[in-house]
Amino acid sequence: MQAMADRNAEHAAERALTTGTLIFDVFVLVAAIVVFLILSRFTDKLWRKVIAMGVGVMFFELFTGPMWLNQHLGRWTYIYCDVSWILTLGWTTMILGVVLLVDRWRPQWSEPKRFAIYLGILMVLVTIAEMTVVALGIRKYSPEVLDTVSGTWILGVPIEMLYYVPVFTALVIAFYKYWSFVIDDAALVPVKKRKWVRAIVLAFVGVFMFELLVEPMVRNENLPSWSYIYNDISFLMTGLWVLLIAAGALVVEKFTANFSISWRFVFGVLFISVLSFFIESWFITNGHRVYGEGATMNFSGFQAPITGVPIEVAFAIPCYLSLIVGFIRYWEIVLDNKR
Numbered sequence: 001m002q003a004m005a006d007r008n009a010e011h012a013a014e015r016a017l018t019t020g021t022l023i024f025d026v027f028v029l030v031a032a033i034v035v036f037l038i039l040s041r042f043t044d045k046l047w048r049k050v051i052a053m054g055v056g057v058m059f060f061e062l063f064t065g066p067m068w069l070n071q072h073l074g075r076w077t078y079i080y081c082d083v084s085w086i087l088t089l090g091w092t093t094m095i096l097g098v099v100l101l102v103d104r105w106r107p108q109w110s111e112p113k114r115f116a117i118y119l120g121i122l123m124v125l126v127t128i129a130e131m132t133v134v135a136l137g138i139r140k141y142s143p144e145v146l147d148t149v150s151g152t153w154i155l156g157v158p159i160e161m162l163y164y165v166p167v168f169t170a171l172v173i174a175f176y177k178y179w180s181f182v183i184d185d186a187a188l189v190p191v192k193k194r195k196w197v198r199a200i201v202l203a204f205v206g207v208f209m210f211e212l213l214v215e216p217m218v219r220n221e222n223l224p225s226w227s228y229i230y231n232d233i234s235f236l237m238t239g240l241w242v243l244l245i246a247a248g249a250l251v252v253e254k255f256t257a258n259f260s261i262s263w264r265f266v267f268g269v270l271f272i273s274v275l276s277f278f279i280e281s282w283f284i285t286n287g288h289r290v291y292g293e294g295a296t297m298n299f300s301g302f303q304a305p306i307t308g309v310p311i312e313v314a315f316a317i318p319c320y321l322s323l324i325v326g327f328i329r330y331w332e333i334v335l336d337n338k339r
Helices: 002-015 019-040 046-067 085-105 111-135 143-148 161-183 196-213 235-255 261-285 311-337
Strands: 068-070 078-080 139-141 218-220 228-230 289-291
Touching: 019 046, 019 085, 046 068, 046 085, 046 143, 046 161, 046 311, 085 111, 085 161, 111 139, 111 161, 161 196, 161 261, 161 311, 196 235, 196 311, 235 261, 235 311, 261 289, 261 311
Parallel strands: none
Antiparallel strands: 068 139, 218 289
């Protein structure tokens, strides 16, 4: 009981506002109002698009939460552990603003060209924002992240941010863009036969990017030594997730051909999540997947039935897969429709 009381007191101290973070909170709220008012002048169905982008950002934050420590934003801003809706709103406003403004500025450009511009602009803006939240004492990095970074820092943030930022923005934007096709009821060319080699390459790229990003959070252990391609990233593990995604795509094609693309997405993610959960459970039980202290400290103690795996893992899997499947499907649609 005393340990729990001490931990609650520690949480309260970590979430307490400072003058700097209060100013930050107000700035984010005002900036969001101003940006959304500007965007509403030339954007149809803006609030649906805000929700789509916000969900993508939230999925990323929930899955990667153990890698970061977000402090002093005020108790009222936290929704789960140290995941704060203020930061979600800030990232959503920034990323959506860039995407919609670039789309309006250069509508004649192809999707891949505009996508590259999004990433270039956001590389600068997100890095500056990250430096700001670190300087204000809002953002800290978990011990696992500190143990894996190279040791080169730029204004308080590790040089690895040059990798983290484009992966974060690429996955979130692709997820949003997929759902913007649904929101705008875009006219898409029906494809009779999926290009499987291309789909598998896209899946491998998406999975590998994410595994490289979350490497500090969860380790792949006790796999054949020849299977490791970078630190603890194993092509056996990466290949397995790619195969699971391919299996889900096959099931979706066979049983949901007449469904809308939104329901095909939901069905596919749920189907792959169920398979992935039992496989992930087996890996955890047999010591092949080991979650770091930053993750295990946030486990509530509740376990999934049958497997006994922390319930947080069950919820994290569909968050991860939603971003990966969104990335794959967005690029498939763009390439098939030559957008």
